[in-house]
Amino acid sequence: MQPSIEKRKNENEISNLINMFQEKPVKKLSCHARHNKKRKLEKEQNSTLSRDYNISRPIFPLITSDIIFDPNRHWTQHATRGLCTRDKIYYIENEWKSVPLCPLDRISLGGVKICKEISAKDLLVDMLIREARSANNIELSDVPSNFLLLVNKEIIKMGEYDDANSYSDNAKNKRLWVALGRWLGMEEPVIRRDVCRHLRSKWIDLKYAVDFQNNELQDILRTTSYISQKEKACLIISARDNLFSFKKLVKLRHLTVSECVTDVEGRTLVHLALLNNPGAVIQATDAVNYYYFHTLNNPSYRSDEFWKNFIEHFGVYTQNNLLLFTSSNTASSHNTAHQECVNTLLRNLGPLSTSVNEFVRKFYGNLYEKVEKLAWGPFAPRPFGIFPMIAINYNTTSDYYWDEHDEPNSLCCLVALGEFEGGELCFPQLQIVVPLQPGQVVAFSSRLLLHGNFPLTKGIRHSIVYFVHETFFHNL
Structure with a gap:
């Protein structure tokens, strides 16, 4: 209950x-x-x-x-x-x-404060890097720029504005989607629709984090409260499954000295x-x-x-x-x-x-x-x-x-x-x-x-x- x-x-x-x-x-x-x-x-x-x-x-x-x-x-x-x-x-x-x-x-009434804005885009990029690392068995630190532009335009932007008709239909983008799917290690035959669905699913799981960046939605409690139990379960499974690779992420920050991390409203x-x-x-x-x-x-x-x-x-x-x-x-x-x-x-x-x-x-x-x-x-x-x-x-x-x-x-x-x-x-x-x-x-x-x-x-x-x-x- x-x-x-x-x-x-x-x-x-x-x-x-x-x-x-x-x-x-x-x-x-x-x-x-x-x-x-x-x-x-x-x-x-x-x-x-x-x-x-x-x-x-x-x-x-x-x-x-x-x-x-x-x-x-x-x-x-x-x-x-x-x-x-x-x-x-x-x-x-x-x-x-x-x-x-x-x-x-x-x-907090004192101490060293640092405002932390959470980027859903960064979380998605980190997830793509982990998938590619696992598929290619090599060390990677970033997503190729052409793939990143494609994901940003047709997944991330679409997620923000919820525009279901934003996909490009030209042949170049179709080939690029297939190449991205293979880079991620998806099963052959790789088709554009499957790659889009895969990334769309990942983005939905992380979409709630965008509110940490939205100046009109700074209330963190409201952000958390609308996440469904299914979405929470997906995030928990993702964090659990990527436990070891998560420790190796370049942007992972270790908090070791007295410090207070806040949201943009100053709340701890x-x-x-x-x-x-x-x-x-x-x-x-x-x-x-x-x-x-x-x-x-x-x-x-x-x-x-x-x-x-x-x-x-x-x-x-x-x-x-x-x-x-x-x-x-x-x-x-x-x-x-x-x-x-x-x-x-x-x-x-x-x-x-x-x-x-x-x-x-x-x-x-x-x-x-x-x-x-x-x-x-x-x-x-x-x-x-x-x-x-x-x-x-x-x-x-x-x-x-x-x-x-x-x-x-x-x-x-x-x-x-x-x-x-x-x-x-x-x-x-x-x-x-x-x-x-x-x-x-x-x-x-x-x-x-x-x-x-x-x-x-x-x-x-x-x-x-x-x-x-x-x-x-x-x-x-």
């Missing part, structure tokens, strides 16, 4: 509930409270297991008092669905508060910076390493997400639910004996979260102030400052994707941990690669930009992503 549809559905449900009941809510003990008591006893009985770990547990001080799951106070998704209607109304009206974000909140696309607390990075690395290896050595401690793709989400969720709730990984719903391990991990991520929050406060003051006002009451802890949720990728890299549930006017912040080589973060639309290193943070528009990782070649690389879902912001 698309976020907008899901949001409308939730808002309709909220409106119906409010119309049904206007009385002051009455405190009521739910069946979940009894379940909480049982879980608390199990937690106390199993707490002695922490002494039996085979690996020495790192000792770090407690960061804050509201960073771990309390079964007597916080609620999981299943528990929130068991609340009575009056309690739900009370929670929505009195506990869940948010301030809407706007595009200006993504404008990618922002690389140094964190202000190196010790917090070391502490987080030790904690995540310990958690990772300890969980590997104890299969019963592995959550479904960990089993499936070595990713876990901690914090508060709203997805597919009327109310906010504590994530199952935070509550260790799969195994209460694992709760102490989760608590230790979250405590020791505190200084890193503080450092990431300080980066946002320094460069994106308006965004920080608004997200700081986001409140969800007692239903979940708040271990990550202004960010409701984090995702931890344990020694794994990500395929190319868009974060379609993320708030479009916010930024996600990514931190890499460990000693490793490879695993660079790539933004195909921008033709930018970020070889992110420990001690750095990269903030980017995860809802807008297609992003993914190059393969890891050596070592262990964890990453932590701080983000905000769109559904956290609601208006009654």
Whole structure:
């Protein structure tokens, strides 16, 4: 379900509930409270297991008092669905508060800024070069000028003006189309119509990027929102299939120093910076390493997400639910004996979260102030400052994707941990690669930009992503 549809559905449900009941809510003990008591006893009985770990547990001080799951106070998704209607109304009206974000909140208040305009023409040319390289098994750096003029006139220009009758019918162009098809390695017999269709298909897949150059259509969110799921899938497949050749492109730019890449309106696309607390990075690395290896050595401690793709989400969720709730990984719903391990991990991520929050406060003051006002009451802890949720990728890299549930006017912040080589973060639309290193943070528009990782070649690389879902912001 698309976020907008899901949001409308939730808002309709909220409106119906409010119309049904206007009385002051009455405190009521739910069946979940009894379940909480049982879980608390199990937690106390199993707490002695922490002494039996085979690996020495790192000792770090407690960061804050509201960073771990309390079964007597916080609620999981299943528990929130068991609340009575009056309690739900009370929670929505009195506990869940948010301030809407706007595009200006993504404008950096400082740092070195570079305006990046994305050229769909350049993306198409790069794709043609890769195809010709593969077909001819030789190194190429450019498209022959006669082919480039032909493509520019009859594919690119036609794409901009959508003129279906712009093809030339003269014999010279017909021969040139056939020659272009053979240069691209198309199957014989090569005919002009097939070559045109092939390039037309490629251009359609990349056409949305033209809006980055169009002064009348500078709103990046609108640009992204009209791309169909089919077009997005084609772009992901293209980026994935051309992963290795993409690294060799002449125009690929590596972002290695503190820098902010913006659109023409000054809104941040990618922002690389140094964190202000190196010790917090070391502490987080030790904690995540310990958690990772300890969980590997104890299969019963592995959550479904960990089993499936070595990713876990901690914090508060709203997805597919009327109310906010504590994530199952935070509550260790799969195994209460694992709760102490989760608590230790979250405590020791505190200084890193503080450092990431300080980066946002320094460069994106308006965004920080608004997200700081986001409140969800007692239903979940708040271990990550202004960010409701984090995702931890344990020694794994990500395929190319868009974060379609993320708030479009916010930024996600990514931190890499460990000693490793490879695993660079790539933004195909921008033709930018970020070889992110420990001690750095990269903030980017995860809802807008297609992003993914190059393969890891050596070592262990964890990453932590701080983000905000769109559904956290609601208006009654």
